[in-house]
Structures are given as C-alpha cells and as structure tokens.
Amino acid sequence: MNIPLPVALIQALSEARAVAVLTGAGVSAESGVPTFREAQTGLWAEYRPEDLATPEAFHQNPQRVWEWYQWRRDLVAKVGPNPGHDALVEMEAHITARGGAFTLLTQNVDGLHHQAGSQHIYELHGNIQRIKCAQCGIEAQGWTADESPPRCQQLGCNGLLRPDVVWFGESLPQRALQAAIEAAHACEIFFSIGTSALVQPAASLPLMALESDALLVEINPQPTPLTPRADFALQGASGEILPELVERIWG
Ligand code: OAD
Numbered sequence: 001m002n003i004p005l006p007v008a009l010i011q012a013l014s015e016a017r018a019v020a021v022l023t024g025a026g027v028s029a030e031s032g033v034p035t036f037r038e039a040q041t042g043l044w045a046e047y048r049p050e051d052l053a054t055p056e057a058f059h060q061n062p063q064r065v066w067e068w069y070q071w072r073r074d075l076v077a078k079v080g081p082n083p084g085h086d087a088l089v090e091m092e093a094h095i096t097a098r099g100g101a102f103t104l105l106t107q108n109v110d111g112l113h114h115q116a117g118s119q120h121i122y123e124l125h126g127n128i129q130r131i132k133c134a135q136c137g138i139e140a141q142g143w144t145a146d147e148s149p150p151r152c153q154q155l156g157c158n159g160l161l162r163p164d165v166v167w168f169g170e171s172l173p174q175r176a177l178q179a180a181i182e183a184a185h186a187c188e189i190f191f192s193i194g195t196s197a198l199v200q201p202a203a204s205l206p207l208m209a210l211e212s213d214a215l216l217v218e219i220n221p222q223p224t225p226l227t228p229r230a231d232f233a234l235q236g237a238s239g240e241i242l243p244e245l246v247e248r249i250w251g
Pocket of ligand 1: 025029030036037042049167168195196197199219221222237239
C-alpha cells in the first residue's frame, strides 16, 4: 500500500517532543465494533441514545439498558485490535524512546487500545467491561449475570449494577479529563482519529490544542466539523493510514 502522506507531517512527527492522540469509534470500526453516528451502520441509526445511554433510561428500564450493554460487551469480547491500534502502540514506543511525551485519549469504551499494548492512555468515557454499582458507585468484582442487572454485593447496598461508562448527562472522570486538557495544551501535534468530533467535552480537546499552537491532524474517511481547522486532514481508514505513517518514519 502506498498512501500519499504530506512530507511536512512526516518531518514534524519525526521531531515532535509531545504528541496527543484523541480516538473515537472509527478506530475500532476495522475490528468489527460498530460506530455510533454513521448513517446506515452506526448504533444510533438503530437505537435511540436516550433509551439506552442516559441515567434516566437506566432508572426507567434497567433490564433493557443492562442487556444492550451485555450484547455490546459480548461483541467486544470477541474482537481484537486492528493495525490502527497497533500503529499507535508503535508510535508511543518510538516517541517515548527518544524522551518524548505521548498521551492517548480515547472516547472508546472497548478497551482495545489497552489490549493492543498502549501504555499512557486515558479512557474518557469509561470501559464497558468494568461494572460498578449505580447506587454506591463501587466497582463490582466477580459479579455474575444471575439477574438482569445483577445486584451490588457490598454489605447493606443491594443497588443495581451498571456498566462503568459515561452516559449522556454524566460527567467525565475528573482525573482523565484534566489529564486530557493538559495533554492538549502541552502537545506539539494533536491527532483526532476516527471521531465525528461532535460529543463534548472531548470535541473541545482539538480546539484547545490549536489554541496552544499545536499542529492538528485528522484521520477520518469522512469530513467532520474539525476538518476545515486541521493542518493535515488525511481522508481514509485509520487501520491503513496509521501503519503507513509509522512505517514511513520509523519503519
Ligand atoms: P461516531 O460514531 O460519532 O463517529 C465515528 C467516526 O469514525 C465517523 O466520523 C466516521 O467517519 C469515522 N470512521 C469510520 N470508519 C473509520 C475508519 N476505518 N477509520 C477512521 N475513522 C473512521 O463516534 P465517536 O466520535 O467516537 O459516547 O462518538 C463519540 C461518543 O458518542 C462515543 O464515545 C459515545 C457516543 O455516543 C458515549 O457513549 C458516552
């Protein structure tokens, strides 16, 4: 494969001392995980987020919400990282080996970046495999799906268990969001990869990087609201462009 890549980007990435990467559902698309907003195939084309991804939806119909996440958990458990995830692991290894900083900020809850081997990573929207109590908030260990949803085993709690993901109307994990803001302001190059760049506050991170004079690189087969602001908008699949980029610099 020979994807034309801007020489100025290759030059900048081969010298950058601080790189931040924001990923979205598109990075996992080539692993077989559906995205959210694509017209025919996205999850939000078939389901309404307000029925499945809000605290109110869980309150009204915990069984429906639990079972939808159980379906997604099973789906994610069957797939693995793709060459896009692997290329980000390599990029991190090369940048940190020369003393640079690399921060991966993901909106994905599928854990595939961890599975691929990325190290310095913040999961902004949680992780679908982690389960917590909707009442006491404590992470549930060794829970069994005997009820739908199961109950919290903490002494005296008995609350309903839920996935440890961020629903619409909920706050992002404070530490991860703070680290993301710092990385966006400190980086020399900011990548926005496989995200529609529509969901806040993650969608503001590339703009913060621009405010701090970073180069903005977008990788996406489709244009997004961010495309006109990008210094380099690489139109295509992350599983093809990222390996090519890494190969051209460090191959
Ligand atoms: P979206 O579904 O909104 O956007 C996915 C993006 O990936 C689109 O812009 C696609 O064009 C792009 N895409 C598709 N295939 C790709 C590929 N092979 N390589 C690169 N890009 C590709 O997903 P997100 O932006 O991640 O939140 O959505 C953000 C949040 O909205 C999600 O984290 C989720 C959702 O509701 C919560 O659940 C809280």
